[in-house]
Every structure is written in structure tokens, then in C-alpha cells.
Amino acid sequence: MKFTLMQSDLQKALHLVVSVVPTKSTLPILETVLLDAQPKGGLTLTATDLDISVRAQHGADVKEGGRVAVSARRFFDVVRELPEQEVALEGDESGLTLSCGSGRYRFVGATVEDFPSLPEIAAEREVGLDPRKLERLIRRTLYAVSTDETRPELTGVFLEVREQELRMVATNGHRLARAGLQGNFNSKREMLLPPKALNQLLRLMSDFEGEVDVSGTKNYARFVLGETQLYSRMLEGPFPDYDRVIPKSNPLQAIIRRNDLIASLRRILVLSDSQTRQVRMVLDDKQLRVLAEYQGAGEASEEIPVEYEGEKLTIGYNGGYLLEMLKTFDGERVEMRFQSEVSAGTFQPADEEPEESLLCLIMPLRLPEAG
């Protein structure tokens, strides 16, 4: 193989793929990046940790096609130190030589056939998404996943495409976040995505302007960002039937200023039990009282104005859950709805963009009798 391109282009393409490379792997081939040069297709770089793979293309002046796999770390570390000028690459099975100015850098090659192949996914696009909106969907759900390895289906984010709506849902069994986006998707698909893949996706999207295409097979998901593709193995499902647990009508509605509640919680949580992080919320006429106590440390309470006219309600929550959730909300006001001190409270931003929706559920911490 033999090709040339600008150092900055090579660096950019490498930058997209190298973060997938595991720092230490029992399979040495995974520590390499695969370079594939084709006279017509330009240069394609691939890196994988078996669960997640990233492939990036870039135009190059290819005189002779071929493939080579070299240490991703070393190759990238050399390339990014080179001056911004044309670099020439020449290689075969045994390795790759990079020439730039007076410099010659030779990288020993690994067996190309050992490099894992990527899943076959039909080329056609299924769903196209605005990356800014996709980012928001992820940011609003990813935090809510479970870390309990005994329930793998809860450790991922569920992505569901319906005719007119795309949803992402995550839950750890105590709280749930469901973010939606209206649109004419004319497709049906369900995928259970590991957080690692979504973090990669967020990274790849951070300076990407076009549209993100989402497609998949039974076991793999694919995100196409222009010349870059992200493949992810999906988690074992099934994801629980979340619709069933979303209360249809929580009668007690309260509206509160988001920043008021966030600021209060930040202070109150300091004096909440470090294990349970329990806070007690007392909703009464036009005011919400937030209280916490931590045995041996102290206690705290605050009153926040709220739009509420229902009966008095006392309900306990893990204050950490409330805070984490509120940080993902936009807009000034939050709508909270309750039914009783043992059933799910629902939370949503009161002022949403028209085609977007967000609904969060938090199950209460049951308060000791006196409540």
C-alpha cells in the first residue's frame, strides 16, 4: 500500500477512532488500528474493543491499495507531533513506514487477518437525527441507568423508534427518565445501548454538524456521522415494560422554579444521611418544605414557594436522584405530580420545545411511620 495525505487530516481521522482502543487488552490485536487504503475509497481507519467499533474515512491520494494494522497508540503519538504538511505512507503485511520531511518512522505490523471484522449492516439509512437533539436525548437519560451488574438490561439506555416518535428511556428500578422527540420516522426499531457506546457517540457528535443516521440489526446498532461510523453491540434485553409503570394521572400537581429546588437540595443534602440521602418533601398550600436529617451530623429544612393547591402531602425521596434529574432539565419551571407517598412521582419541564418531551419518574423512599 502506498498513499499520501495531509498530516492534519490523518490526525483528525485517527483522533476519531483511537479512543476506542483499550489501553490494556488480553488480545494484542485490539491495541492496533487498522488502516485500509483503496485507490477509489481513500483511507479507512478502524479500531475496536469488540463491543464498540469506530470506523473513520478520509480522502487520500492512494497509489497502491492495501491493509495494515499497527499499534494505535504509537502511531497516533507520532502523527500528532508531526508538522502540518504532507505525509507519505507505505506499507505491507510486515509494517508501515511513515515519511514526513526528513523523518522516517517504521511501525511493525500485526496480522491483518486477526483484526475483528465489523458487523454487516445494510447500507440504507433508517432514521436521520439532528445531532444536537440526539445529544439532548442522551444527556437526559444516560444518568439514570443502573450500575447493578446482576440486572444487565437496566444498565443500558433503551432507544425506541415508533412511527411518529423516537424515545430514549433509562431506569435503575428506582427512577426512570424518558426523553422523546416527535418526527416522521416511519420506522420501527428497538435497541438497548450500553453507556460506553453512548459516551463514544457523544464524543463523536461534539463537533459534527450533519445528520446522524441510526440503523441496526438484532444485535448491533450503528450510528453514521458523515464519514464516521460507530458500531455497538447491544445489551441483552428485554428492557422492562416501562409504559406500564408510568402513572396515567397523578392528581396532585405542583409547579416550582427549577433553580430554587436545585439550590435548596444542594444545601439540604449536606445534612442528609450519606447512605440513603433521604429528603422529606412536605407540599402544602403554596409552599414546599424540604427537610433532611443525618444522625450525628445535623438537620436542615427550607421552604420554597410553589404553585400548589392540593391537600397536604409528605413524601420522601433520595435527594440525590432529584438533583441529578433536575440538572438535565431545561427551562425555568418544573411540573411535579404525585398521587401518594408510596407511588411514583412524575417530573417534567413545564416549558418544553414543541417536538421534544421529557418525563421522569422517581419512586419514593418510604418514610418511617410518623411521616
Place this chain on the structure above:
Amino acid sequence: MPETEAQKIQRLPHEVVGRIAAGEMITRPTAALKELLENALDAEATRIRIDVREALDRHLEIQDDGRGIPRAELALALERYATSKISREEDLLRVSTLGFRGEALASIAEISHLTLISRCRGSEDAWQLRASGGQTGALEAAARAPGTTVRVEELFFNTPVRKRFLKSPAAELRLARATVTAFAVAAPGIAWAFFQDGKPLFEWAAAPDLRARLIEIHGARLVEGLLPVEAREGGVAVRGFVGVPELARAGRYHQTLFVNGRAVASPYLAQALRQGFGDLIPGHQNPWAVLFVTVPPDRLDVNLHPTKQEVRFLDERMVFGCVQRAVHQAVAKLLPRLFLGTERSPATGSSAPAPPRQSSAGAPARPARWGAIDGREATAAFYGTAAGSGEGILGESPKRAAPEDAEAFQEAMGLQGPLTDTAGAGGGSPPDLVSLWQLHNRYVLAQTRKGLLIIDQHAAHERILYEQILARMQREPAGGQQLLFPVVQELTEPESRLFGEIKGSLLRMGFDVEEFGEESVVVRGVPPLWRARSEASLLRDLLAEAEETGLREGETLEGLARAFACRAAIKSGTPLSMEEMNRLVDELFRTAMPHGDPHGRPTFVFVSLLELNRRFGRGGSE
């Protein structure tokens, strides 16, 4: 201090005699030995010599340099219920001497050939009296230095049944040695010698303090591993030493417990001692200990059993708690030495601190010289004479000492002070551990100012959950985290039976659970504990574990909490985020016993820089 001037020996009035716990007190030769040693101590001897010829029951002789018995009282000493130690009925309620019934010499004289030789301090001549099978002979002139000799020959010669059931001479001698050893521990200021057929079994010079005495007996190496205990709560004082957990053994042979100076067999105290060690000692073993418990004499009943080996505390629970906390403090305080590898405590620098040298009355113990030390005072220095500690309500709560222990401990490892108050704050500041690293998804490594802390993540989390869940069960019913997706779990028959039995405890833990049909339960809520895993199957796992370990009979909350912690704790092999590692370390050092998991295995190992330097051959320098 009790009046040390000798009272006259008097016959006890009738009503007092009637209230004395009656019964056979000389059940075996060592019982006679014990009574005679008590007499020597009560007479303020400073050296005591024991001679055995052939066997204890053949020939036993005790010589002391105590105050002696006046010629006029010698005969009375051999009479039953004649004593110089108490005179009125009220005195029975605050006995401050070891003997008080005036029975021992008489009992022994009845079943042996006994020779009593005595010369009073300050008197020129010695007198002797012989008795045989209870018949007292005539007073004869004798010669000896001030003090008393009691020779007992052919014990049990006229009680053939008793004689037939004696243990072998060797077994009896073993017991005698243990008995004398216990006395020597209780009275380090006294010189002890034990001879058999003229050959010394041991000779211990007067020692300046308990620690020195323990070194004489057990050698310096063992004593290095002891943790000093010292605490006072109300009128109760506890002092002495406990051994590191490695010294624990099955049985109680390695435990010596004293109450107001009297060696006692008290399963109750032994239990308090055990609990002071928390879970550091495996179930079938008992800690090594020499403990002196002192309570006001009027709060103690020693008049329970003829051998006086059993005692009853009027404030039982308080004494129990005091002993337990005192031991706990000792164990927690010397953690660095215990668990942090081979270093000596970096905190204290040198070897274990010497035990207190002040008597409760504030008189410093004098250095030891043969015969120059006042036995009573030296003894008082260790078990605080009854009267001395009786008055003072020196109510220093040991609870208040706990934070200091934690500090001393963290200081020893070079953990920073504020470590403990960072967690819990929403998005709070990071703890002060310099850096954390997870090794093989199993150990968390933390740099501390003085070295390296290696924490076993599973064991650490187990300790955290254990204490949390136990606290929840012991308090009022606490709430649980309600679940979005309630879980139905099928139980086996024994599991569902167990479920019925421990349902109350489960609810207090925070489970929200109900029977669901015949052999299932539905779990709607779980204890809201940080990072508890496998919550869907937690209840079943817990029941299975409890079933397996036969909790049913034990019924202890501890057992249940252990089972819970074991199932819910983060497993080895689970990757942790930086935040999670921080939180784990933080919560661990917030627990009462951060050093061990509920099964008694260590939660962390500390490698000091000194140790590392040594390994790299860098000597003591940087």
C-alpha cells in the same frame, strides 16, 4: 483506702454466719492453695513462696512476709467463722478483702495435718500451732522471720471419698501453676516463687507494673502484641490488656478476668470481652485477655458460692457495656499495629504504652525492690482498690473518646483529617486521599501521607452495609426505596418458613415485602443503601444465605445483617468509578470497625513508606 491496720480476729456473730454462702469450699488441693494465697495477700505480704513436695495433697506450704498473726489469736484463726476481715452483717455488702468468712483455715485443718507458724511484724518471737483432723494442739515456740507459714500435709486423709476422686498430681500441679500465675498477674508488686521438691518452677521478682509482670510470665514477644485497655465509666473501671486477634484461641484458658482483684470465672464478662472485639475473632475462639474490672464493693456480690469464684454485679448491663466499650476502644486504638502490617504503631512510635502506674488514689507506684514495695498499694495500682474506685464517679464517657481513636488511627496511616466529612454533600468536594486506583477490579489503592492503603472493595462494602443495616434493624422501622418494577420471588418451603419468622426484621431493614400466593413473596421496596447490588434477588439470596448458615436458631440480628451485607456488597471484579472509590473509602472509615469485614477478615492492608523503604534497602532514610 481500706484501713490497713490489723483488726483482731473475732468470732462472727450468729446472724452473719447465717448469711454466708455455705458449702464445701476445699473441693480439691488447689482450692486450699487459693485460700492460703488469699490470706497472704490480705496480710499485705510482699513476697510469697509456695512449696510442693510430691503432690499438692501430700505437702503444700505457703510462706509469706505479711503482717503475721498475734500469738493470742493463733487458735482463733483455726476456728470456723472467726476472721479479722469483717465483723458486722453490713460488711458482707462491701467486702474489700479477698477472704471474709473465717472458714478457710478451719476447713483445711479439719481434713489435713496443718501447721501454722507466724511471727507478727515488730514482734521478737514466732509461735506455732498444729492441728490434725480438726483437733488443735498446743501453742509452741518457733523460729522464723516476720510473716506466716502454713503447711498442709496429707490433705483429705480423713475423707477417703474425696481423696479417691482427686485428679492426677500432674493435672493438679498444672492447675496450681495457673492459679499462682493469675495471682502473680493480679499482684505484680509482689515477688512470687513456686518450688516443687525444692526445685523452682518459677521465681518472679516484684515487678513495677502489670506489663513488666506479663513480660516475666509470657516473654516480651507476646506482650508486644498486647493492647492496653483502660476505661472508666461511672464507678466501673476496666484495665489490663487484650491480645491481638491472632492470639485468640478456643477455650478460655488464656483469659484471666479479675473482679475487684479476685480471679473469677464469668461467662458474662467473657462475652462482653468478646463483643468488644466485634467480629474480629472467629466464632469458636476467644480473645487473649488479662482484665481487671473494678466496681464499688457495694455494687458487687461475692457471697454467692463457697469458692468465691462467681460474682454478681448489681449493675450487670452497665458493667457489660463498660467492658465491651473499653475493649473496643483498645482494639480500635491500636489498629495501625494490628492490621497495618509489621510496623509498630507509627502513632505511638515505641512499643505498647505502659499501663497506668497510678493507683486510683493518685499515689504513684514505687519502683520494685524485693520487699520494699507495699503489696497492697502495688496491687491497688492495678485493680484499683475497691474503696478507692468506689467513691469516684469519674464519668468519662468512652463514647466521647471514639472520635479521638478514629483520629489517632487515621493519623497513624496518614489519612487526612477531613476525610470523613466530605461524602454526602451533593457534588461535594473530593476527599483528601491523594489518589485512588483500582487494581484488578478488586482492590482500591489509595496513597496516604504515610504509605499505601490497599482496600478490598468487597470486604469494605460488606462492612459498610453490615453496620448500616444493623443500625436500621435496631432503630425504629425505617423506610425503604420503593421499586418501579416490584419483583415476585418464589421461595422454597424452608425459605418461606424462615421468611415468616424473620419478617419483622426484614421490614425494619427497609424491605417492603408481602406474601404473594402460597410460596411467593412480592418485593415492592428494598433497603435504600448505597450501591447495594442484585436488589431484585436480594431478598431470596438473603433467605437462602440465612437458611444455609442456620440463622433460624441463632436468630441474631447480626447474623441477618451479615447475610445481607455478604449478598449486597459490591463483588470483586466490579469496576468502580473514581467517585465510587472515593465514596467507598469514605464510608469505610466512617464505620465503627473499619478494619474488618463482618466475618472478621481484614478490609484493608496498610503498607507504610518505612516498610517500602526497607524492602528497597533504603534503610530508614527517605
